[in-house]
Amino acid sequence: MTTRRQFLAGTAMVAGISVVRAVPAYAWHFAMEKGVIYTDDQPGMWKGKQNSHVPIVDTKGLNVVVTTPHPMSEQHYIVRHTIVAEDGEVVHAKTFNWKDDPVSKAVLKKKGKYVATSFCNLHDMWVKEFML
Numbered sequence: 001m002t003t004r005r006q007f008l009a010g011t012a013m014v015a016g017i018s019v020v021r022a023v024p025a026y027a028w029h030f031a032m033e034k035g036v037i038y039t040d041d042q043p044g045m046w047k048g049k050q051n052s053h054v055p056i057v058d059t060k061g062l063n064v065v066v067t068t069p070h071p072m073s074e075q076h077y078i079v080r081h082t083i084v085a086e087d088g089e090v091v092h093a094k095t096f097n098w099k100d101d102p103v104s105k106a107v108l109k110k111k112g113k114y115v116a117t118s119f120c121n122l123h124d125m126w127v128k129e130f131m132l
Helices: 004-034
Strands: 056-060 063-067 078-085 090-095 103-107 113-120 124-131
Touching (some): 056 124, 063 078, 063 113, 090 103
Antiparallel strands (some): 056 063, 078 090, 113 124
16 A cells, blocks of 8 residues: 555656646647747748758668758858757767768657757758658
């Protein structure tokens, strides 16, 4: 038999997990509405930068290649790619320096809805949704 303290601790843990799982969905909608994250259709203040900042996603089965067709210089470069599952889990990440080619490859574990991100040191975060 569980004690009242164990019951309350367990209930608090479940409630905490529920809140944490809800935050990515809220944060995503807030970021898209407020222009914190940019897309091909919503370039915000960076209109005209889409072609060199929105990640290009190629898929074959569970294999994913993310490319950002961005020139790389010491002053202006793509810093990072991530792939984020619909539940908010980061399933792949690769960090670049200015000498790298902004291409990352991943083998994902399951089909579903994902977002690929490309972060530019000058022009913020750009996303592309995709399905496997």
